[in-house]
Amino acid sequence: MSEFVRDQWYVAAYGSEVGRELLARTILGEPIVLYRTGDGTAVALADRCVHRRFPLSESKLVDDTIVCGYHGFTYGTDGACVAVPGQKRIPRTARVPSYPVVEQDSFVWVWIGDAGKAATTPVPRAPWLADPGYATVCGMEPLNARASLLVDNLMDLSHETYLHGGYIGTPEVAETPITTEVDDEAGVVYVSRHMDDTECPPFYAESTGLAGRITRWQDIEFHPPCLYLLHSRVAPVGVLPNADGTDPDAFHVEVVYAITPSTENSTYDFWAVARDFAQDDAEVSDYLRESNRTVVLQDVDALNVLEKVIADEPAGYQELSINIDTGGLAARRILARMARAGDPTKVGS
Ligand code: FES
Numbered sequence: 475m476s477e478f479v480r481d482q483w484y485v486a487a488y489g490s491e492v493g494r495e496l497l498a499r500t501i502l503g504e505p506i507v508l509y510r511t512g513d514g515t516a517v518a519l520a521d522r523c524v525h526r527r528f529p530l531s532e533s534k535l536v537d538d539t540i541v542c543g544y545h546g547f548t549y550g551t552d553g554a555c556v557a558v559p560g561q562k563r564i565p566r567t568a569r570v571p572s573y574p575v576v577e578q579d580s581f582v583w584v585w586i587g588d589a590g591k592a593a594t595t596p597v598p599r600a601p602w603l604a605d606p607g608y609a610t611v612c613g614m615e616p617l618n619a620r621a622s623l624l625v626d627n628l629m630d631l632s633h634e635t636y637l638h639g640g641y642i643g644t645p646e647v648a649e650t651p652i653t654t655e656v657d658d659e660a661g662v663v664y665v666s667r668h669m670d671d672t673e674c675p676p677f678y679a680e681s682t683g684l685a686g687r688i689t690r691w692q693d694i695e696f697h698p699p700c701l702y703l704l705h706s707r708v709a710p711v712g713v714l715p716n717a718d719g720t721d722p723d724a725f726h727v728e729v730v731y732a733i734t735p736s737t738e739n740s741t742y743d744f745w746a747v748a749r750d751f752a753q754d755d756a757e758v759s760d761y762l763r764e765s766n767r768t769v770v771l772q773d774v775d776a777l778n779v780l781e782k783v784i785a786d787e788p789a790g791y792q793e794l795s796i797n798i799d800t801g802g803l804a805a806r807r808i809l810a811r812m813a814r815a816g817d818p819t820k821v822g823s
């Protein structure tokens with residue numbers, strides 16, 4: 475049974491990845507080819523030629539059209555065939571689906587599902603990634619595991635202590651209780667962990683220059699199905715925001731994950747780290763890029779192992795959940811509801 479949530483915007487790529495080369499991505503099981511027209515507009519088409527299903531991503535971009543690499547069917551930006559070999563008449567059905575595309579916050583978002591609903595569904599926001607007040611490092615790691623495992627992983631950061639010790643984990647992360655709030659109407663899950671007096675992990679010590687103990691806040695917002703925001707605040711111990719909300723003596727890091735299911739058992743793990751300090755310091759950028767990529771790969775390794783375990787186990791395995799799982803369980807509930815809503819065969823099930 476599919477866990478996919480359709481009728482949603484998903485991140486297909488960073489804008490910087492889409493250009494005059496054809497880029498293949500599989501999103502919710504749908505093969506898609508992405509490219510940019512001469513005037514810079516991003517285009518997303520189904521990546522299968524309507525003739526004999528040759529991948530258009532293995533074909534050739536000629537001006538703004540794709541010429542199929544097998545027999546030359548030629549497609550315009552709307553997916554309609556504008557030329558076929560050996561005859562003047564182009565069959566009426568000679569077209570591939572085109573996907574609604576929006577570029578926002580450094581991402582190329584594509585709509586998966588009923589295209590008629592795209593215009594009325596807002597594209598999720600991660601404004602820091604394209605804000606000149608922030609410096610951003612980012613990447614994407616392919617994950618050989620189902621998307622729900624990554625959601626679980628991100629909703630419970632107590633694993634930082636064990637999986638990411640020496641990078642972002644310290645003992646206090648796992649020791650400090652969380653608070654969880656669920657806005658069922660808006661479909662958002664909030665998980666917060668505020669550490670008043672804690673060790674500063676290398677990730678923050680190296681990037682901020684803070685020495686000694688810190689106040690460290692982690693405020694998560696998960697917008698199912700695919701956008702995860704971690705508002706991270708670190709400051710010298712005891713330094714709190716002002717009553718008016720300004721917070722000049724703290725360091726703020728906005729960690730963004732876009733979780734894009736590729737197949738039932740693989741996922742694109744887009745990650746970005748935006749900071750409001752040392753914006754022009756290339757060394758800090760290099761450090762955070764390498765460090766965060768290492769942390770993401772530690773998760774990727776663990777989740778790839780879990781996917782194998784799940785694939786090999788008999789049905790009916792019972793997990794044991796505790797307080798730290800409250801946010802993850804709420805996310806699962808909302809995702810299951812959304813999957814049912816987007817799949818007419820599952821309504822009411
Ligand atoms: S498969 Fe594309 S033209 Fe034949």
Ligand SMILES: [Fe+2]
Nearest residue numbers: 627638769773
């Ligand atoms: Fe992690």
